[in-house]
Amino acid sequence: xxxxxxxxxxxxxxxxxxxxxxxxxxxxxxxxxxxxxxxxxxxxxxxxxxxxxxxxxxxxxxxxxxxxxxxxxxxxxxxxxxxxxxxxxxxxxxxxxxxxxxxxxxxxxxxxxxxxxxxxxxxxx
Amino acid sequence: xxxxxxxxxxxxxxxxxxxxxxxxxxxxxxxxxxxxxxxxxxxxxxxxxxxxxxxxxxxxxxxxxxxxxxxxxxxxxxxxxxxxxxxxxxxxxxxxxxxxxxxxxxxxxxxxxxxxxxxxxxxxxxxxxxxxxxxxxxxxxxxxxxxxxxxxxxxxxxxxxxxxxxxxxxxxxxxxxxxxxxxxxxxxxxxxxxxxxxxxxxxxxxxxxxxxxxxxxxxxxxxxxxxxxxxxxxxxxxxxxxxxxxxxxxxxxxxxxxxxxxxxxxxxxxxxxxxxxxxxxxxxxxxxxxxxxxxxxxxxxxxxxxxxxxxxxxxxxxxxxxxxxxxxxxxxxxxxxxxxxxxxxxxxxxxxxxxxxxxxxxxxxxxxxxxxxxxxxxxxxxxxxxxxxxxxxxxxxxxxxxxxxxxxxxxxxxxxxxxxxxxxxxxxxxxxxxxxxxxxxxxxxxxxxxxxxxxxxxxxxxxxxxxxxxxxxxxxxxxxxxxxxxxxxxxxxxxxxxxxxxxxxxxxxxxxxxxxxxxxxxxxxxxxxxxxxxxxxxxxxxxxxxxxxxxxxxxxxxxxxxxxxxxxxxxxxxxxxxxxxxxxxxxxxxxxxxxxxxxxxxxxxxxxxxxxxxxxxxxxxxxxxxxxxxxxxxxxxxxxxxxxxxxxxxxxxxxxxxxxxxxxxxxxxxxxxxxxxxxxxxxxxxxxxxxxxxxxxxxxxxxxxxxxxxxxxxxxxxxxxxxxxxxxxxxxxxxxxxxxxxxxxxxxxxxxxxxxxxxxxxxxxxxxxxxxxxxxxxxxxxxxxxxxxxxxxxxxxxxxxxxxxxxxxxxxxxxxxxxxxxxxxxxxxxxxxxxxxxxx
Numbered sequence: 001x002x003x004x005x006x007x008x009x010x011x012x013x014x015x016x017x018x019x020x021x022x023x024x025x026x027x028x029x030x031x032x033x034x035x036x037x038x039x040x041x042x043x044x045x046x047x048x049x050x051x052x053x054x055x056x057x058x059x060x061x062x063x064x065x066x067x068x069x070x071x072x073x074x075x076x077x078x079x080x081x082x083x084x085x086x087x088x089x090x091x092x093x094x095x096x097x098x099x100x101x102x103x104x105x106x107x108x109x110x111x112x113x114x115x116x117x118x119x120x121x122x123x124x125x
Numbered sequence: 126x127x128x129x130x131x132x133x134x135x136x137x138x139x140x141x142x143x144x145x146x147x148x149x150x151x152x153x154x155x156x157x158x159x160x161x162x163x164x165x166x167x168x169x170x171x172x173x174x175x176x177x178x179x180x181x182x183x184x185x186x187x188x189x190x191x192x193x194x195x196x197x198x199x200x201x202x203x204x205x206x207x208x209x210x211x212x213x214x215x216x217x218x219x220x221x222x223x224x225x226x227x228x229x230x231x232x233x234x235x236x237x238x239x240x241x242x243x244x245x246x247x248x249x250x251x252x253x254x255x256x257x258x259x260x261x262x263x264x265x266x267x268x269x270x271x272x273x274x275x276x277x278x279x280x281x282x283x284x285x286x287x288x289x290x291x292x293x294x295x296x297x298x299x300x301x302x303x304x305x306x307x308x309x310x311x312x313x314x315x316x317x318x319x320x321x322x323x324x325x326x327x328x329x330x331x332x333x334x335x336x337x338x339x340x341x342x343x344x345x346x347x348x349x350x351x352x353x354x355x356x357x358x359x360x361x362x363x364x365x366x367x368x369x370x371x372x373x374x375x376x377x378x379x380x381x382x383x384x385x386x387x388x389x390x391x392x393x394x395x396x397x398x399x400x401x402x403x404x405x406x407x408x409x410x411x412x413x414x415x416x417x418x419x420x421x422x423x424x425x426x427x428x429x430x431x432x433x434x435x436x437x438x439x440x441x442x443x444x445x446x447x448x449x450x451x452x453x454x455x456x457x458x459x460x461x462x463x464x465x466x467x468x469x470x471x472x473x474x475x476x477x478x479x480x481x482x483x484x485x486x487x488x489x490x491x492x493x494x495x496x497x498x499x500x501x502x503x504x505x506x507x508x509x510x511x512x513x514x515x516x517x518x519x520x521x522x523x524x525x526x527x528x529x530x531x532x533x534x535x536x537x538x539x540x541x542x543x544x545x546x547x548x549x550x551x552x553x554x555x556x557x558x559x560x561x562x563x564x565x566x567x568x569x570x571x572x573x574x575x576x577x578x579x580x581x582x583x584x585x586x587x588x589x590x591x592x593x594x595x596x597x598x599x600x601x602x603x604x605x606x607x608x609x610x611x612x613x614x615x616x617x618x619x620x621x622x623x624x625x626x627x628x629x630x631x632x633x634x635x636x637x638x639x640x641x642x643x644x645x646x647x648x649x650x651x652x653x654x655x656x657x658x659x660x661x662x663x664x665x666x667x668x669x670x671x672x673x674x675x676x677x678x679x680x681x682x683x684x685x686x687x688x689x690x691x692x693x694x695x696x697x698x699x700x701x702x703x704x705x706x707x708x709x710x711x712x713x714x715x716x717x718x719x720x721x722x723x724x725x726x727x728x729x730x731x732x733x734x735x736x737x738x739x740x741x742x743x744x745x746x747x748x749x750x751x752x753x754x755x756x757x758x759x760x761x762x763x764x765x766x767x768x769x770x771x772x773x774x775x776x777x778x779x780x781x782x783x784x785x786x787x788x789x790x791x792x793x794x795x796x797x798x799x800x801x802x803x804x805x806x807x808x809x810x811x812x813x814x815x816x817x818x819x820x821x822x823x824x825x826x827x828x829x830x831x832x833x834x835x836x837x838x839x840x841x842x843x844x845x846x847x848x849x850x851x852x853x854x855x856x857x858x859x860x861x862x863x864x865x866x867x868x869x870x871x872x873x874x875x876x877x878x879x880x881x882x883x884x885x886x887x888x889x890x891x892x893x894x895x896x897x898x899x900x901x902x903x904x905x906x907x908x909x910x911x912x913x914x915x916x917x918x919x920x921x922x923x924x925x926x927x928x929x930x931x932x933x934x935x936x937x938x939x940x941x942x943x944x945x946x947x948x949x950x951x952x953x954x955x956x957x958x959x960x961x962x963x964x965x
Contacts, residue, residue: 019669062685071643084644
């Protein structure tokens with residue numbers, strides 16, 4: 001199988017309201033896909049764009065992470081883009097899936113790409 | 126230098142701690158007990174679960190320091206001052222250059238016939254405690270002889286062991302040294318209420334055989350008044366006597382009634398020998414508290430190290446204790462011994478509080494105080510007495526219970542830097558301030574680096590006050606900042622947005638904040654925007670800053686499903702509407718429960734079901750109950766004068782009117798209200814943010830009550846007002862709260878943090894002291910006019926409906942949501958139940 005076969009189309013960028021997330025079915029898994037836009041409306045640059053992590057919140061044991069609020073928190077290693085779980089408010093890094101409060105609540109990050117046409121693809125693994 | 130320290134009690138150990146690391150100093154510690162220093166102040170905790178190890182004062186590795194040698198079970202019997210050797214009981218001789226006597230004291234046992242019978246014990250060492258425990262196990266009744274501070278501590282120990290506990294005191298009252306007659310009487314009542322029997326004015330003549338078989342009367346205590354008391358064990362705790370035997374054998378000067386005589390440098394009659402702590406007699410006084418002992422230890426350590434030499438100047442004997450759970454404190458001249466001194470008394474037999482101030486003849490300075498039942502003010506009163514801070518114009522305000530809005534007590538700002546805050550560890554306010562400036566900005570850090578409040582803990586509230594005041598002064602306090610993105614409080618942001626006209630989160634953060642925001646500031650700004658402009662929360666431009674509850678207009682539950690709460694104004698509902706709710710629940714398989722706010726909550730709805738559920742509810746005339754929002758929840762009501770025999774006003778009509786007026790109003794936190802139709806208060810209005818109670822002449826309006834975690838009774842804002850005035854006042858009150866409340870601050874905390882409290886709110890909303898009442902009313906009128914049901918709007922807006930899907934790329938439901946039946950309804954499956962379901 002070629003690598004390309006692993007990529008699953010989930011939706012168009014415009015299907016996601018700026019600075020919110022959606023849940024997508026990728027193979028048998030649930031993935032939370034987020035669209036991050038700067039306050040000035042910019043979608044370019046390394047800190048903006050599309051991010052994907054597990055939709056399953058291991059702390060709450062529920063598929064809810066796509067419904068969390070997106071934010072940016074200062075940490076010892078600099079600012080981190082996060083989503084706050086809507087259930088217990090644990091913060092998960094959008095790039096790595098790492099939980100800021102407790103490693104045990106960390107989740108998986110998924111490879112994601114947005115084409116020039118706005119099509120969002122997640123790589124199944 | 127060879128130093129021999131005799132005794133390793135609390136004071137002896139403090140000396141060692143002070144001397145740790147001193148060069149050219151070899152220390153031998155002779156300890157008569159089988160274990161090194163432990164905390165005698167908290168001895169009684171041995172009976173509430175602490176072990177000897179827990180009570181130890183020795184830091185790990187302390188005695189492994191070079192040049193420090195600890196010898197346990199080593200009893201010194203003489204000091205040979207000619208050959209300069211300390212002689213041990215086994216004949217061994219330890220040479221010295223200097224000696225410190227820290228031999229402490231022993232419990233005084235009155236000369237009573239039979240005092241050496243089995244089961245007659247004392248309370249001083251861990252071995253004593255072990256003996257008490259052994260006897261406690263085979264006893265039903267226990268007596269403590271001595272109703273002083275130690276005696277009551279000891280009574281707690283007996284009580285903790287489950288014995289019928291008696292306290293026998295020779296004097297006519299308890300704690301003769303620390304409290305006065307009235308205080309002693311209250312203390313006695315409180316202690317007796319705990320099940321401890323107190324016998325005062327009892328002179329024990331003899332302890333005889335009680336003739337009891339087994340437990341229930343091994344001993345009979347016979348008193349001078351002819352009465353007797355049967356008991357199984359007796360603990361003497363009637364005071365202490367200095368351990369001065371070594372002074373006797375070695376020829377050091379002792380006091381007439383015992384104690385090793387010392388001068389202001391703690392030197393005995395031999396300049397190479399010091400004495401510190403309870404064995405030492407200074408100016409005819411023995412100090413039975415740990416703080417003066419620590420002072421002496423520090424002074425002697427300084428002399429040995431050759432650093433600054435200070436003189437002992439006596440000690441303040443003020444104390445604060447918790448005896449058998451009762452707060453007792455005594456400050457300075459508690460008995461009013463100063464000629465011409467005057468008293469202020471406050472006594473509340475209902476609450477069990479007694480307070481007395483002793484002030485100078487001109488009523489300008491505080492000389493002493495007694496506090497029983499509530500010793501919270503100990504710290505500030507002590508500072509006032511110690512530092513001679515002038516009394517306020519009305520000294521009684523210092524001990525009267527705080528009345529609404531009134532500020533009370535002494536601000537720590539008034540204290541000089543030299544004020545000693547922690548007398549156990551000699552920490553002044555200046556020391557605390559220096560540490561705070563040095564970066565100790567939490568209570569834990571401050572305690573760690575200054576040692577303040579780490580011994581008896583009595584000064585902890587004061588240490589916290591100093592910390593808070595200093596942080597406030599230095600501007601370190603960032604608590605009112607919304608979060609790292611907004612250096613403003615919610616109140617400030619409200620004004621900035623109102624003036625600046627920002628309509629979205631992005632505009633607001635660009636104008637008044639920095640960065641991208643977070644899950645703290647986004648909903649807070651959303652709430653401010655809603656309060657200012659009442660824009661529909663569902664508008665796409667607000668979507669990304671709403672909590673999931675506001676985003677889906679429902680309350681998220683632990684499994685990711687949502688609950689649905691239709692508004693049922695005043696709790697009044699028609700049978701037809703009840704049927705609709707029942708039918709909807711049935712159609713969608715929802716769990717139903719009656720809430721505390723007189724509505725019906727439907728649980729277990731998946732996001733994709735919400736629009737259809739609400740479609741059915743809206744069609745039947747229901748509207749959103751805003752259970753998901755930081756907004757008005759319910760207005761609870763009793764049935765009122767229409768049906769109730771006792772009702773004086775129509776509470777249901779008023780409740781509906783109020784609920785419909787304020788529905789959808791966004792605020793710093795949720796708002797609950799209630800209307801009662803008469804003074805019986807069946808709607809429990811006094812536990813609500815806004816509570817209305819009918820009177821013969823109109824309505825009484827209560828505000829800022831709360832149930833929940835920290836209940837608070839609402840306070841009366843206005844009495845006997847008519848309908849129109851009632852609404853007008855609620856309008857103003859709510860708007861004032863919305864403008865000035867902090868993020869997630871309920872009205873109860875808001876009013877408690879508002880300077881001036883209810884009094885100030887009254888001035889603003891009744892007397893219009895700020896001249897903003899018209900504005901507040903206009904703001905509310907605009908809110909009322911622009912109200913629309915969020916669900917009605919949502920189900921008719923295709924763009925909004927798009928979000929009610931679990932997957933963006935599939936119409937499937939979330940397979941992880943699974944239910945199981947319980948009592949005829951659904952409930953979420955536990956993780957275990959889900960696992961069992963997949964296992965074949």
